[in-house]
Amino acid sequence: MAPTDTGAPTPARQSEFAPAKINLTLHVTGRRADGYHLLDSLVVFADLGDRVAVAPDTGLSLTVTGPMAGGVPTGPDNLVLRAARLAGVTGAAITLDKHLPAAAGIGGGSSDAAATLRVLRDRLGVAMPAPLALGADVPVCLAARTARMRGIGENVEPVSGLPPLPAVLVNPGVSVATPDVFRRLSRRDGSAMDDIPAFADARACADWLRGQRNDLEAPARALAPGIGTVLTALGDSGAALVRMSGSGATCFGLFTDTATARQAAGQIAAANPGWWVRSTILGAAHHDPADQPIEL
Ligand SMILES: C[C@](O)(CO)[C@H](O)COP(=O)(O)OP(=O)(O)OC[C@H]1O[C@@H](n2ccc(N)nc2=O)[C@H](O)[C@@H]1O
Numbered sequence: 089m090a091p092t093d094t095g096a097p098t099p100a101r102q103s104e105f106a107p108a109k110i111n112l113t114l115h116v117t118g119r120r121a122d123g124y125h126l127l128d129s130l131v132v133f134a135d136l137g138d139r140v141a142v143a144p145d146t147g148l149s150l151t152v153t154g155p156m157a158g159g160v161p162t163g164p165d166n167l168v169l170r171a172a173r174l175a176g177v178t179g180a181a182i183t184l185d186k187h188l189p190a191a192a193g194i195g196g197g198s199s200d201a202a203a204t205l206r207v208l209r210d211r212l213g214v215a216m217p218a219p220l221a222l223g224a225d226v227p228v229c230l231a232a233r234t235a236r237m238r239g240i241g242e243n244v245e246p247v248s249g250l251p252p253l254p255a256v257l258v259n260p261g262v263s264v265a266t267p268d269v270f271r272r273l274s275r276r277d278g279s280a281m282d283d284i285p286a287f288a289d290a291r292a293c294a295d296w297l298r299g300q301r302n303d304l305e306a307p308a309r310a311l312a313p314g315i316g317t318v319l320t321a322l323g324d325s326g327a328a329l330v331r332m333s334g335s336g337a338t339c340f341g342l343f344t345d346t347a348t349a350r351q352a353a354g355q356i357a358a359a360n361p362g363w364w365v366r367s368t369i370l371g372a373a374h375h376d377p378a379d380q381p382i383e384l
């Protein structure tokens with residue numbers, strides 16, 4: 089691994105938080121000749137996520153731990169190892185502590201890849217490769233702050249003026265493959281998202297979001313009808329707005345206060361023991377004191 093820019097000794101083990109990514113909106117506005125879709129999405133990050141730790145070593149290795157480690161690839165396909173290889177790293181022992189469900193529309197793998205690149209760049213002085221090569225969600229996950237994402241994901245513009253949003257995330261345990269969802273779109277030329285105003289509070293934000301869309305919600309629901317059940321449960325729990333994130337199957341409910349969000353999460357979890365249910369705050373930048381501020 090390269091030494092730090094300052095010439096200081098390379099610290100033994102460095103870690104970064106990989107927060108869950110939530111698409112508050114996801115408008116599909118076109119399609120490129122190569123098949124990738126043009127998007128317009130308001131992206132926020134949660135105060136829950138995975139953690140990537142990197143220690144210098146002679147070879148490149150990955151250990152996956154944590155409550156959601158099951159089913160996550162541990163070999164060269166893991167986005168953490170792909171990120172390290174893309175950055176030219178050949179000697180690092182990486183640990184991925186997995187708390188987010190995989191293939192769930194909340195960018196687990198993309199956020200892990202971005203956290204790997206951040207720890208290599210910010211803590212270990214490794215040059216940053218072009219992140220889009222790892223996936224369309226990786227540039228926004230590298231920023232890890234509220235942003236409007238356009239193009240196929242490469243155009244990331246920071247957004248301020250969003251209040252912290254108390255929320256509940258629910259995944260019914262169904263994984264949905266992103267390409268299958270895009271393939272099922274009935275139209276690919278939707279309108280762009282409206283300009284984003286400043287919001288007085290979470291309710292004002294939820295009211296505005298109601299006029300925007302996730303165009304992947306209908307095709308994902310057709311593939312995984314359980315998504316509809318989750319949206320109904322969130323709506324019944326008193327959420328001010330319910331929507332699916334990304335290509336699903338995770339859905340979110342926005343609440344006007346944290347206590348109500350926590351109560352709703354408890355009720356939904358108790359009634360549906362097989363579901364992954366978490367209350368969180370969206371859009372409040374990083375909640376991890378160990379992290380450095382990220383410049384775009
Ligand atoms: C749905 C979102 O999560 C919204 O944030 C992202 O657009 C998907 O990001 P991602 O998982 O990092 O996506 P990638 O790994 O780059 O692409 C997976 C597949 O999704 C489709 N895909 C993805 C992004 C995009 N703008 N257009 C697409 O059509 C393509 O079929 C692609 O083969």
Ligand SMILES: Nc1ncnc2c1ncn2[C@@H]1O[C@H](COP(=O)(O)OP(=O)(O)OP(=O)(O)O)[C@@H](O)[C@H]1O
Nearest residue numbers: 166167190191192193194195196197198200225334
């Ligand atoms: N570190 C990782 N964590 C989770 N999945 C990974 C990881 N690395 C590779 N994968 C593979 O990537 C696939 C997609 O997982 P990921 O969690 O990134 O999906 P997603 O949440 O739908 O992403 P997005 O919101 O970016 O579409 C999984 O099926 C898994 O096989």
